Amino acid sequence: MTAGLRYDGRVAVVTGAGRGLGRAYARLLASRGAKVVVNDPGVSMDGNGADAGPASDVVREITADGGEAVACTESVATAEGGRGIVSSALDHYGRLDILVHNAGIVRSAPLTEMTYEDFDAVLDVHLRGAFHVVRPAFPVLRDAGYGRVVLTSSIGGLYGNQGVANYAAAKAGIVGLSNVVALEGAACGVRCNVIVPAALTRMAAGIDTSAYPPMEPELAAPVVGWLAHESCTITGEMLVSIAGRVARMFLAETPGVYRPSWSVEQVAEDLGAIRDTGAPWILPVVPSAHVDHIRRSFAIATEEEQHVG
Template identity: 75%
Template sequence: MSEARFDGRVAVITGAGRGIGREYALLLASKGAKVVVNDPGVGISGENTDSGVASAVVAEITAAGGDAVASTASVATAPGGQAIVNAAIEHYGRIDILIHNAGNNRYAPLTEITYEDFDAVLDVHLRGAFHVLRPAFPLMCDAGYGRIVLTSSIGGLYGNNRIANYAASKAGIIGLSNVAAIEGADHGVLSNVVIPAAITRLADGIDTSSYPPMGPELTAPTAAWLAHESCSVTGEMLVTIGGRVARAFIAETPGVYQPSWSIEEVGRQIDAIRDIRDPWILPVVPSAHVDHITKSFAIAMEGNAHVS
């Protein structure tokens, strides 16, 4: 198998100054990509800035013979997202890869979380994804090529305590990526979600002594493959945690058809409704939305034919 390289490709990576994003930037740059290292250098809660964070990664890349430029604009606003994409166009004339990795968190139980803290996290994770995707996507479509990698989390898949803002953001990113995958399919633009877990500054205060090796470098190859021209999937989710890479997916049970229902009947049938032995797994691309409706309608039509 030949080496996977990114020669001639331009990558924009948000949140690339530290942790997982830094590993993405270093890996892609080492394989020939020109990289926009975006990071305003904020704290975990999204406050304060440090322009030296992005510049340090750029210096590391250039010292190793790579090509990179720093961007300190914030994904939290539409003008910031535009400025990040503009940095790629102004310096390199194109954008081939968009990896949205920027993140923050403000922990609070659902009974106490403030609207300010809810919005502050959505602004970076979910709205931030849109703020960079919206200006980048048409450029990719016009060029006939693009690789989009958005970042979700097991918190977005399964939830957890004290992260309603984070979980809602990460779940929303899955839907956003799916739309980009559907709309980009005819233009050579693939969009997928990476679900990474690693020990970074976000793990401060957590006892990780019993964890397996979970450095951020373990997550980078998965995101890089999704960003590579050889990527063969779109509208999917890849999990990477502690050296394990897996696919996460959404499925439905076949369910139960009846021509009419009562509250009591739903309760009586709940075990059959929840039976997962023969699940529907509908690929986002080319037609999960349509397939869901078509299969559901076919069951209803067949059921009605039997009744009549």
């Protein structure tokens, strides 16, 4: 990240900022001039308990380095908590410019053993938690005519993994939410993107990481830093950060095959062409991927019908 990019005068909220990736994000933003609300209720990895220590510790680290921050221990898992987190920024600093939703918990189990409680608890923090902070923050950003929102997904959500149906569903849902924020924010200076990070944090407990390359949270923080900066030029996109590799992740579809009617056998017959990724459609969310998908699909049908006619 270019040394000249700063956040002077900006106020940032970072959820799950007491440890790991969130701590790295908060410290980076603060080191470059942002006033930061360090949000973390200090729960265990499975979402139980509470401890004001982690958030307070990060605030002390920031202030010791000459930055400005305030701790907030509200939970993103409830709508009330989400409102409290946003209110913390407004009450202490009078504004909000940057929202980074990083908070997360893990409750792993195979599908046959996962409880409904564990499924809901993970969605409450990751996906509903994102909505709980976005919902009160968005009107503030809209009315100010400026905002940067960074939501957190995962390769576990976009590619799936065994034993994490709750986590995968939540992280996939984050992408849809981010796209809507990007679309609705486009006209009022609010940009929203997704970070897909990987780092060695307490989530890696129990995994043999001895052969892993360097993957400290600080390695991923600059990507979030750029997405949170006023110079960020993208919206409605996903950036991956893993072991020093930064990449764009995107949805795509094949051109497919058109028929005026289909049988089950014809789907089987055309499957190779249906799945051919040689000339993919990559439709930018903003300004009009939804409409472009429909328009291009209809155009193929119309052209083929005219050709047959």
